[in-house]
Amino acid sequence: MEKYELVKDLGAGNFGVARLLRHKETRELVAMKDIERGLKVVLTPTHLAIVMEYTAGGELFERICSADLQ
Numbered sequence: 592m593e594k595y596e597l598v599k600d601l602g603a604g605n606f607g608v609a610r611l612l613r614h615k616e617t618r619e620l621v622a623m624k625d626i627e628r629g630l631k632v633v634l635t636p637t638h639l640a641i642v643m644e645y646t647a648g649g650e651l652f653e654r655i656c657s658a659d660l661q
């Protein structure tokens with residue numbers, strides 16, 4: 592984290608906040624999300640996993656498309 596400097600806050604979502612940061616050496620701009628770990632985040636040696644509510648019923652995109660055709 593010390594490699595980056597804050598440029599500005601981008602916004603907040605359901606899981607955390609997004610910020611615009613600049614790499615201090617390369618000057619590259621990146622977006623970084625801070626996600627509160629709480630009880631719903633599991634860290635493995637290779638992955639960060641988020642536990643969330645299961646929503647049955649298929650893909651939202653398919654529901655929007657089939658509603659469009661009716």
Ligand SMILES: Nc1ncnc2c1ncn2[C@@H]1O[C@H](COP(=O)(O)OP(=O)(O)OP(=O)(O)O)[C@@H](O)[C@H]1O
Nearest residue numbers: 601602603604605606607608609610621622623624
């Ligand atoms: N890579 C990005 N580049 C630019 N702006 C971003 C980026 N990621 C997030 N943002 C901004 O930050 C806001 C919050 O993003 P975040 O991904 O946390 O939540 P979301 O996508 O809006 O909602 P949700 O939490 O439901 O996924 C977004 O609405 C967007 O304005």
